[in-house]
Amino acid sequence: MAGDEPAPDELVVVPLRHRGRWVGGAVLLAALGALVWALAGAKIDYAAVPGFFTHEIMLRGLVNTVVLAVVAQAGAIVLGVGVALLRRSPNPVARWFAAGYVWLFRGLPVLLQILLWFNLALVFEEISLFGLYEEKTNVLVTAFVAALLGLGLNESAYMAEIVRAGLNSVDHGQVEAAKAIGMTPATALRRVVLPQAMRVIIPPTGNNFINMLKGTSMASVIGFLELVHAANNIASRNLQIMETLLAAAAWYMVVVSVASVGQHFLERAYGKGVAGR
Incomplete structure (x- = not known):
């Protein structure tokens, strides 16, 4: 009955209890503590890591x-924009x-592409540019060039799809309106389509660049001196493998963090003017 209802000032507010959150948090903290305890007791000379972090070979690899x-x-x-x-x-x-182009370079593993370019001299002994310039293939295709071609061409296939998705995200009516006021297709692309498409293009491009930073480690298989290869070179002299790898890992975290900050800005x-920004 309405007369039996308690007065508003007599209502008792019972806070909602989230026992699952506390239990989950406790489990995560326990797991983190166990990991820290295990690493603290591991046979790793942590005092040597800063020295390897600033080692000359490590800095060259960086x-x-x-x-x-x-x-x-x-x-x-x-290349991705062109494709x-x-x-x-x-x-x-x-x-x-x-x-x-996209089917080929996106379909082959990056490591395989790097190896194919690095061993191109087995197929073509010389590279000729319309008879005007000739050079030995193994002179032109160095470890850096092979890694650059393998990583760049693979990434360009992904960039082509990212850019295409960004361009398709812009309403076609805006392109028609730009043409109606006398803009050429190139001008409409530069002044109307691309500024709007960049909101779609930037996030995956930033993620891909971070993957590119880490993917350079595959160049170590052909002897290119990057961070992983530098760590292996140092470890081969002092046998402190984990310590040098930890130094390389720290540098990866630094460069990835810097790239992430750049992506954010x-x-x-x-993204100005977009809700949620």
Whole structure:
């Protein structure tokens, strides 16, 4: 009955208990503590890690890693944009060529592509440029060039799909409106389509660049001096394998963190005016 209901000031508020959260948090803290305890008791000379972190060979490997990743990603972006535009071309030959390009370089493992380029001299002893320039293949295709081609061409296939998705995300009516006021297709692409497509393109491109930084480690199999190869070189002299690998791991975390910060600011710059930014 309505007369039996308690007065508002007599209501008792019972807080909702989240026992599952506390139990889950306790389990995670226990697991983290067990990991820290295990690492603390491991046979690792942690005091030697800072020395390897700033070792001359490690720093050279760091520079080579960053240079290789940046150059490969930059080339992949340029090629990816070109292939993406070809896939949107009204020319069927261009579309099929672009589709085949993506199918080939996205389908083969990156390590296999690096090895194929590095051993190109087994197939072609010399590389000739229309008879104007000739050079031995093993002179031109160094370990850096082979790694650059393997990583860059593979990444360009992914970039082509990322750019194509970004371009397709822009409403076609805006392109028609740009043409209606006299813009050429190139101008409409540069001033109307790309600024909006960048909101879709930037996040996966940033993620791919982070993967590129880590993927440079595959170049160690062909003797290119990047972080992993530098760590192995140092460890071969002092046999402190885990210590040098930890130093390399620390550098990877540093460069990935810097790249993540850059990605954040790029996303924020191109995401102005979007809800949730």
